[in-house]
Amino acid sequence: MKEIVIIGAGYGGLRTVELLSGNKSFDITLIDKNPYHYMQTEAYGYIAGRFDMSDIAIDLQGLIHGLGPNVTFIRDEAVQIDETAKVIILKEQRLSFDIAVIAVGAKTNFFSFIEGAREHTNGVKNMQRVFEFRQAFEHRLYAKLQNSQNSLNRAGDLHIAIAGAGLSGVEIAAEMAFTLQRYHKIHSEKSQRLEFSLIDAADTILPGMDPYIIKKTEERLHELGIKIYTKAFIEKIQERSITFKDGTILPFDFIIYTAGVKGADLIHTLDTPKNRQDQIIPDETLRLQGSKDIFCIGDCTEIKDAKKVLLPPTAQVAEKSAAYVARSITRLSEEKSLEPFHANVDGVFVALGGKYALGILFKKIRVKGYFAYLLKKLISRSYRFGLEIKVNAGYKKRHVGSHDTLCR
Ligand SMILES: Cc1cc2nc3c(=O)[nH]c(=O)nc-3n(C[C@H](O)[C@H](O)[C@H](O)COP(=O)(O)OP(=O)(O)OC[C@H]3O[C@@H](n4cnc5c(N)ncnc54)[C@H](O)[C@@H]3O)c2cc1C
Missing domain, CATH: 3.50.50.60 (FAD/NAD(P)-binding domain)
Known part of the structure; x- marks a missing residue:
């Protein structure tokens, strides 16, 4: 069985786990320093007091229980990756891997030139x-x-x-x-x-x-x-x-x-090319340059479009890069070669208070007002709904005692 380790349970990490969990030849471990998946895209509503905590956080243990017996969740912080030994060093333990996916996202960049x-x-x-x-x-x-x-x-x-x-x-x-x-x-x-x-x-x-x-x-x-x-x-x-x-x-x-972000702390420790925002500059298959078995996705990775323009870090790009990497891992297990990653953005929506939003789909179709709000809501609801189904499945499994030792 191939040991796949995914570091970070954000939009990118979770998507990778979901897509790989159906393949029972993979033994998948998801690591996150927090016990919840934080839905940052909904944070605006929570800050303003319109949403509550259940709108922005999902319990990871429950979710992972719902994905199947080949998936394990470890709550711990990855502090280093030993690329040669193929070991991830966590605060509490060490974990070896056949393939690793770095999906640790970004953190606020409190620029040093802004005093205070x-x-x-x-x-x-x-x-x-x-x-x-x-x-x-x-x-x-x-x-x-x-x-x-x-x-x-x-x-x-x-x-x-x-x-x-x-x-x-x-x-x-x-x-x-x-x-x-x-x-x-x-x-x-x-x-x-x-x-x-x-x-x-x-x-x-x-x-x-x-x-x-x-x-x-x-x-x-x-x-x-x-x-x-x-x-x-x-x-x-x-x-x-x-x-x-x-x-x-x-x-x-x-x-x-909200003036800037840079790659999460783990990225700083890696001996691999990075840009000024501390994002990994990967090869065309989203692997660390010179590595065959360490992928990187989402906000911690420099991702450019077909015109070589740097894409802003979004949940959408994180999920697309995750889907590509999940496919690539499956191809590697079948000993097939990898295609290069091509990033494209389907659209963008901006929530602008109450039931009002703006959006552009496929770079052409403009939507605004209540209709755009409904479309944006539909996207976030369906994302959340997909996760809730798995949490509920996990809850049921735990309460009929079918497997109760998935979380180490
Ligand atoms: C207010 C706000 C609104 C936004 N609105 C939108 C929007 O409308 N549309 C859109 O597409 N995007 C939006 N974004 C951007 C989007 O949220 C990010 O691009 C997305 O979260 C990136 O996903 P990710 O998986 O790369 O990282 P994250 O979602 O940040 O997940 C990273 C995970 O890694 C974990 N982690 C970090 N370091 C370690 C470590 N060393 N060990 C273990 N675990 C670790 C973290 O705990 C976290 O769970 C918004 C962001 C914010 C803040």
Whole structure:
């Protein structure tokens, strides 16, 4: 039996496991440092208080039970890979492999040239940080509500800054503005004024995206009362203020940092070519250069389209690279040669608060408003539904005791 080890249970890692689990000649081990699959694409709704925790997290043990007896889950952190010995060194144990897939994703890049970014902001790549942010934010809203009932005077404005106007920053800004405007109308119009600032150093929001999406997104953000600052270079972030390079100071009550990502810590330890974002530069078959049996997928990998343009890290690209690698592993087991990987993006959707979204499908078809929202919802619901079916199957298996020792 071939030992396949997949490091990281995000969009890419999970997809690989799902696709390989049907092949009983593979003994598959999935490793993640967390016991849950964090659905980052839904984080905007959780931060804004519209979704709850079950909308963004899925229990990995339950899920793996639902996949079959040839799949095992280990909750541990991979700290090194010994390519020659074909061993993955985890914090608690060592694991040998025939084929390994690195799917560890990315982490927030608190650029060292922005003084105070790490200390004073919240990233969204880590579920614990997102959870803590939401709690702190709700406490603050409650305190404001209390104040508004005790006094006729304005209890203080609430200013939320979002540093980084890529897909995640835009979605979070729009959802928070939409949700808080509603809250503001119902609870505390007298008590505060809401202000949102979306800041990016690039020339536009959503850098690199289709001009139609950029223009329509700007219009929607303006409607939601969000102030957009582009070509705005942040020099310093303090507890309650941002200082820009030109000396302007912007005060805030809460800040979310979505200004950049880089490859997860494990990537840093690998002796393989990497780009400036600490992403692995793989060969054309998504293997580490010079390696026959270590693949890499998703956000931790530099993936380019047919025109050699770097693709932004998305769940869609992570899943496509996973599907390719799962096929390649099957081909290797059949002693067939590998085709090169060709990345293509089917479409992009941007959630813009409430039941409003924008999208482009196959680079041509433009959708907006409620219809785009429904399409985006359909994609996320079907993803989630697929996982839930497996979790339920796993739950049933565990409770009839058919196999109870899958998780080491
Ligand atoms: C707010 C927000 C909104 C987004 N919206 C969209 C969207 O609308 N559409 C879209 O396509 N994409 C979207 N994205 C991007 C998308 O979430 C990522 O591209 C996607 O998660 C990448 O998948 P991945 O499998 O490469 O990595 P991840 O999903 O990040 O998974 C990596 C996994 O590896 C684990 N791990 C890391 N290091 C180790 C280690 N050393 N040992 C063991 N385990 C480890 C982590 O715990 C994690 O579970 C959004 C992202 C954010 C933050």
